């Protein structure tokens with residue numbers, strides 16, 4: 499089970515640079531990063547699983563976010579590790595666009 503939480507408006511992404519289409523948001527106290535992708539949206543915990551840098555400070559290319567600290571990369575939708583040195587995936591969240599609003603699904607444990 500999960501519950502849906504509104505985290506952002508689509509218009510907040512309009513001023514972001516093309517190489518960093520991500521937005522750090524607060525989801526009921528959880529740090530989450532939302533990505534604007536070519537074909538939709540992604541959302542992950544905003545903490546790299548390697549040494550806990552903010553993924554929202556990284557660059558996004560081809561559906562991956564690259565951590566600015568040591569270069570690990572993660573799939574922006576699934577949170578799966580795509581590049582070392584990180585070896586653990588990052589928690590991902592489903593995203594639903596409802597008109598101008600973006601909502602994410604927080605699990606029950608959140």
Ligand code: FES
Pocket residue numbers: 546547548549550551565566567568569570583584
């Ligand atoms: S803290 Fe992200 S790769 Fe090291």
